Amino acid sequence: MKHRHLVLFITAALTLPVLLSSPGCKPQNPTSAVEGDAASKVYVAPGKHDEFYNIVSGGFNGQVSVYGIPSGRLFRIIPVFSLNPESGWGFSEETKPMLNTSHGFVPWDDTHHIALSTTNGEHDGRWAFVNGNNTPRIARISLATFRTEEIIEIPNSSGNHSSPFLTENSEYAVAGTRFSYPLDDKESNPDVPISTYKQNFKGTVSFVGIDKETGHMNVAFQVLLPGVNFDLARCGRGPSHDWFFFSCYNTELASTLLEVNASQKDKDFVMAVNWKKCEEYVKAGKGKKSKVRYAHNVFDEKTHTGTSTIKDEVVVLDPNELKDIVYFVPCPKSPHGCDVDPSGEFICASGKLAAVIPVFSFSKMQKAIADKNFEGEFEGIPVLKYDAVLHGEVKKPGLGPLHTEFDGKGFAYTSFFVSSEIVKWDIEKLEVVDRVPTYYSIGHLSVPGGPTRKPHGKYVIAYNKITKDRYLPTGPELTQSAQLYDISGDKMKLLLDFPTTGEPHYAEAIPASLVAPKSVKIFKIEENNHPYVAKGEKEARVFREGNKVHVLMTSIRSHFTPDNIEGVKMGDEVYFHVTNLEQDWDVPHGFAVKGANNAEILIMPGETCTLKWVPDRTGVFPIYCTDFCSALHQEMQGYVRVSPRGSNVPLTYSTGNKAEPTGEAK
Ligand SMILES: [Cu+2]
Numbered sequence: 001m002k003h004r005h006l007v008l009f010i011t012a013a014l015t016l017p018v019l020l021s022s023p024g025c026k027p028q029n030p031t032s033a034v035e036g037d038a039a040s041k042v043y044v045a046p047g048k049h050d051e052f053y054n055i056v057s058g059g060f061n062g063q064v065s066v067y068g069i070p071s072g073r074l075f076r077i078i079p080v081f082s083l084n085p086e087s088g089w090g091f092s093e094e095t096k097p098m099l100n101t102s103h104g105f106v107p108w109d110d111t112h113h114i115a116l117s118t119t120n121g122e123h124d125g126r127w128a129f130v131n132g133n134n135t136p137r138i139a140r141i142s143l144a145t146f147r148t149e150e151i152i153e154i155p156n157s158s159g160n161h162s163s164p165f166l167t168e169n170s171e172y173a174v175a176g177t178r179f180s181y182p183l184d185d186k187e188s189n190p191d192v193p194i195s196t197y198k199q200n201f202k203g204t205v206s207f208v209g210i211d212k213e214t215g216h217m218n219v220a221f222q223v224l225l226p227g228v229n230f231d232l233a234r235c236g237r238g239p240s241h242d243w244f245f246f247s248c249y250n251t252e253l254a255s256t257l258l259e260v261n262a263s264q265k266d267k268d269f270v271m272a273v274n275w276k277k278c279e280e281y282v283k284a285g286k287g288k289k290s291k292v293r294y295a296h297n298v299f300d301e302k303t304h305t306g307t308s309t310i311k312d313e314v315v316v317l318d319p320n321e322l323k324d325i326v327y328f329v330p331c332p333k334s335p336h337g338c339d340v341d342p343s344g345e346f347i348c349a350s351g352k353l354a355a356v357i358p359v360f361s362f363s364k365m366q367k368a369i370a371d372k373n374f375e376g377e378f379e380g381i382p383v384l385k386y387d388a389v390l391h392g393e394v395k396k397p398g399l400g401p402l403h404t405e406f407d408g409k410g411f412a413y414t415s416f417f418v419s420s421e422i423v424k425w426d427i428e429k430l431e432v433v434d435r436v437p438t439y440y441s442i443g444h445l446s447v448p449g450g451p452t453r454k455p456h457g458k459y460v461i462a463y464n465k466i467t468k469d470r471y472l473p474t475g476p477e478l479t480q481s482a483q484l485y486d487i488s489g490d491k492m493k494l495l496l497d498f499p500t501t502g503e504p505h506y507a508e509a510i511p512a513s514l515v516a517p518k519s520v521k522i523f524k525i526e527e528n529n530h531p532y533v534a535k536g537e538k539e540a541r542v543f544r545e546g547n548k549v550h551v552l553m554t555s556i557r558s559h560f561t562p563d564n565i566e567g568v569k570m571g572d573e574v575y576f577h578v579t580n581l582e583q584d585w586d587v588p589h590g591f592a593v594k595g596a597n598n599a600e601i602l603i604m605p606g607e608t609c610t611l612k613w614v615p616d617r618t619g620v621f622p623i624y625c626t627d628f629c630s631a632l633h634q635e636m637q638g639y640v641r642v643s644p645r646g647s648n649v650p651l652t653y654s655t656g657n658k659a660e661p662t663g664e665a666k
Helices: 002-015 017-021 038-042 194-200 275-283 362-370
Strands: 052-057 063-069 074-079 114-119 122-132 137-142 147-153 160-166 172-177 203-210 217-225 229-235 243-249 267-274 288-300 305-317 326-332 335-340 346-351 356-361 374-378 381-384 390-395 401-406 411-416 421-426 432-437 442-446 459-464 480-486 493-500 507-511 541-545 548-556 559-561 564-569 573-580 589-593 601-603 608-613 619-624 637-643 652-654
Touching: 038 480, 038 493, 052 114, 052 459, 063 493, 074 147, 114 160, 114 507, 122 160, 122 507, 137 160, 147 217, 160 203, 160 229, 160 243, 172 229, 172 243, 203 229, 203 243, 217 275, 217 288, 243 335, 243 346, 267 275, 267 335, 267 346, 275 305, 326 346, 326 356, 326 362, 346 401, 346 411, 356 362, 362 381, 401 442, 411 442, 421 442, 442 507, 459 507, 541 652, 548 589, 559 637, 573 589, 573 601, 589 608, 601 608
Parallel strands: 217 305, 229 335, 326 381, 335 401, 548 573, 564 637
Antiparallel strands: 052 063, 052 507, 063 074, 114 122, 122 137, 137 147, 147 288, 160 172, 172 203, 203 217, 229 243, 243 267, 267 326, 288 305, 335 346, 346 356, 356 390, 374 381, 401 411, 411 421, 421 432, 442 459, 459 480, 480 493, 541 548, 548 559, 564 652, 573 608, 589 601, 589 619, 619 637
């Protein structure tokens, strides 16, 4: 603990000498920070439910996890951009297309930000969106099934970091490129010297349209921008509804040693984009069509199958021609978070290396734009005067501000990475009113409903980068972790530490009452339109098409139909299409066959899933259910016989009865 703070002091002394006098840097005693009644405030009695769902990004594991608040209990890991053996995500034939990209099958990504869908700026409990940072993608997760329903790749982007953040009615999800680079457009030449950064490297922000009813996404338009790095973003709300705000760093346009070279200027920018104007220009045909390639993957709940389509065009708007869509606002220094308060009037940006938190006024911004109160241009885009748009600065708030959320009662909560604390400040008066230590090095933080018009203002959850001495050691890497604080009173109070899966970047929390009643319990078997469904045991069958053997199998407690199959031959591709006939909540069945490269599939009630198996030897291979489903789960098994390629063993199948021969074609 002490050593860690020493390291931070040294880091701070090297990079932030101005800020060292901050009161936030005092080491705190971690064991004395919890008050006597904390446990009762997070205690959820057996059989009782939590008040909030906490939807948390899994960082480098490419997943999303779901916790209960206030208990901190882990309920579910949702596979998104990563293979998941537990559910067979990315292994089953139905889910493989979901991980397709223009680079081929990419079964991994780096998730950062969660965005829950909103209507009129308030959570509507429909969808969660999350970014793939590495191979730029946005995924949409259904909050009825807690499954990934759609993944869209973002063209003309490298490092999808400022993403996905939604407009107030979930009209759009934005995706800003973290890395500027020579864009994907096929008519341009991407093979340029890195030293030509200033001429050839560009940035973009993409506006991904979201269908009101289905949630389906499409890349509606992109805005072409100078080669800065885009970090984070927030939508305007209320009076600023038509606008979107992004933080940008590296206005130095450096390509090497950014830790030094992107910290040269006193101010970088907050970028304000008028997306309503952009929409008008797109409708008026002002955009240019850029030739690109990107994948759009959709999971159909009725066929239980994902499809992947490669698209080849995107509309790009150029603010050098369309002068009123983008403005820069100077912001000290390397801003990270860019957050809008519930009223939509105040925009605060956290300069990682800044000694103040600047708070901008949207109405002053509008006046400065109307008055053309510019201090100049950056790469052809107007730069508003800092003093003309500033509401004020929060002085000496702490070291290394990153992110801000709001409680709806006029207060903001900012995370400070270097001084390891949450600082509460008054938005109108710009005064710090409270500070509390985090353990340790907080990144994002989340107030339930914090990024909406009506935050719940009860808790703030810290997502920490370092755990150190908080848990039993587990080798060189300790568990990732979060911490829950009570913010219902004047003073913040630490209530709970809880471990998390993967690095918890951003998270959102939503009242359970908005999600739980809509939870899907089963998939209706009569609505199952999977091409290889068997809607009852009588429909189960096996047939051959050349070297492909299709097994339409059913599972119900506690047997498969069929459970004996003979006549598979070496060189065959065997497709087990398993339909789970159960119509009962919480009764999945699993399916596995010895030697298959896909360990298993897990089939929900009423669903069909396909496991592909190419036997590599002759013999008799057991199949079994991998999910403990009944007292006779262990008996839920069967056999498949594989014969040599030239053998004359007929293709037959059976369950309990004598084997039936099967046709050689459908
Ligand atoms: Cu079973």
